[in-house]
Amino acid sequence: MLEIKGLSKSFGGIHAVSNCSFGLKDYVITGLIGPNGSGKTTLFNLITGSIPPDKGEIYFKGNRIDGLLPYKVAQHGIIRTFQLTRIFPKMTVLENMLLAPLHQTGEILWSLWVKRRRIRDEEKAYREKALGLIETVGLSHLKDQFAENLSYGQQKLLELGRAFMADPKMILLDEPTAGINPSLIRKIMELILKMKESGKVFFIIEHNMGVIIELCDWVFVLDNGEKIAEGKPKEIQNDPRVIEAYWGV
Amino acid sequence: MDFLFQSILNGILAGCIYALFAMGLTLIYGVLNFVNFAHGELIMWGAYFLYFLMGKPFGFPLPIALIPALLLTILLGIGMDRFVFKPLRTANRLTLLIAALGLSFLLRNGAQFLWGAELRTYGFEIKRGLRILGISITLNQVAIILTSIVCIVFVYLLFHRTRLGKSMRAVSDNLELARVMGIDSKHAIQFAWVIASVLAGVGGILLALDTNLQPGMGLINLVKAFAATLLGGVGNIWGALLGGIVIGLAENLGVLVISPGYKDAIAFGIMVLMLLIRPSALLGRQE
């Protein structure tokens, strides 16, 4: 589904990502690990178009997407979450969700006058779906609250739910379990597994090895911007190169 | 040909003044990370403070009145920060800028209230200039260039040779890191306001010497100062210097081809041009 070939990006003299090549398969949860500063988030940013690569190509479902603007990448079906959650603070939980679907007729200015019925129907359908997802992530009681009033953990759930709402082909999760308590971690893992069943592909950056081992079918390891290993989680755990990267031994 | 050289001289002259404006503006931007919309009024009030001290009932001659005028300008600059910008340090950007705009409007009308909207001058007669190499340059203009150079050298020394200057650069680079490293950001910020006020005040006085004073002079000079900082790279004090000179030259050479009524619009035009050509430093995803 996702193909990365020879991707490189430098900032000043620092090689954030060096000649990386990856392939992500369908129906698989893939993990991305590596010590701090190894280039994981930069890689995500390159995929989603937040920053353009210096060299290399990125293909998604056969289409070339490197260098596209973020909104275009999203429209291809790649949705991401952020390390520090980005929800819309002065908008309600429900509204946050309703923003997610792509290509809404009601977002086109002219349609507001000529396609009123279609918009109304779409809104109704979106609203139902949103309420359902809000229920799934367990935020029903907060649906009319401004998102800024939610706790950090609740915001993470909202961001996740919003990503699901966009009906993406691939979801990039940037440290989905960072900074939250164990029971919430469990809940998020369950949600991810559930979504996997409906065919969504995940690419997850994580520091929590337990989460990686339980969730991921395949793992890539970055160190200093280079891919140093890939394989099943259990294999990676015992790979000497990985151990050296993390512990410097 | 003489005409061309004269324009170039005038351009450099104006450019020095704009450089002072731009350096002050970019200094505050560097340290506090916002464009001070009231910077033009700091310039304007600097000029008016001198006017005030030179007029009744004081009647001080320029050299005597200069220092107090600058001190008053510093007071105004620090006051701006203390009463308007400091309370809004953590507010969102729009709120801060609206407040700055309101401040600018308040100060502009304050000057109009006190001195009226008419054009005023410091009252020095226009003396014949010296003719050097076919171009004319008055004593006033020599003073302007010299003063600007002094200020610029002063800023350089301050920034690169003093501890406070180094703190300012650190704070400008990374406020959080500077704080963590124990660099006194509060004093660095105050010091930045002092320098910016002096630069603005001197620039305003020089401008008023070369042209005139009126309460509305702040706005257009803010735009010019900003265009200059944009040219030189926002936050880069030496870039601001260069940008100022470029704007000054562009204005004075520009009026050779376009109507003088739009002289002030040239800076704006340059700004828009820069935005169209789009150096990526200006755009891109922000936080």
Place this chain on the structure above:
Amino acid sequence: MDLFLHLCVMIIIYIIFAMSLNLEVGYTGLFNFGHVAFFGISAYTSALLSLQQVPFELSLLIALAMAGLWGFLLSIPSLRLRGDYFGIVTLGFGEIIRMVFQNEVWFTKGPMGLPGIPKPILFSYRFATLSQYLLLTLGFAALTFLILRIILRSPFGRVLRAIREDEVAAEALGKNVFFFRIKSFVIGSLFAGLAGTLWGHYTTFISPGDFTLLETILVLLIVVLGGKGTEWGPVLGAFVLIFFQESLRFLRLPAEWTRYLAPLQQMIFGGLLIVLMIFRPEGLLKEKGRGSNAGN
């Protein structure tokens, strides 16, 4: 009675002006500090056309188109910029447009202004008297309010607010932020133009001095005082501020006082902006957590 009607007309014109700015600043989070430019461009366009006996329906449309066009032209190079920069560019634009009005004497008669702007004849009905004009402006204001309400309560409006809240997140959800901002700015410019046209035909005499920073500050103050990002905020703000401004004008004070009164009043506006931003940036009407209105 005449004073009362005059007050109403001014308030309503400024309600339209403020609603247009509210769309840009309050809902989309654009730092537009040059809104008066579009007010003026439309006023001059409509005045010039009407003075050439162009029927009002046509001159209005062209005036609106001009305002929208210039909004579009201004936003293309500058809307990708970060807030402060966009603020300065719009501020500069406002000044430049005023310069154009002043300098292009062959076109705009410069500082002498354009007198004798005819009262509008819309669909064969002449809106000449005060009460007739009030009806006209009321009609347009209601139309503006309804149109903007439809836009703001729609998914389109939702995206605008999302852009205001977090444009990075909005972009990550597939919204072309730049495109939405342009649309918002053009619509805002259009309605600012409507207000300008109505104003020009009301006062029947316009000059460059009518389109200065003061008007921008005033409309900005109206928007933030009333409560930016709310539907009724601009209405409330306009009532309060225009009432204040116009009543001072009619106090019939000695002429020498005006020299001091005008800057004093404007100092109050500036000071009010500062105080508002420090103590109550949301303004009078707060944006409500959109309770049961969500999705409607």
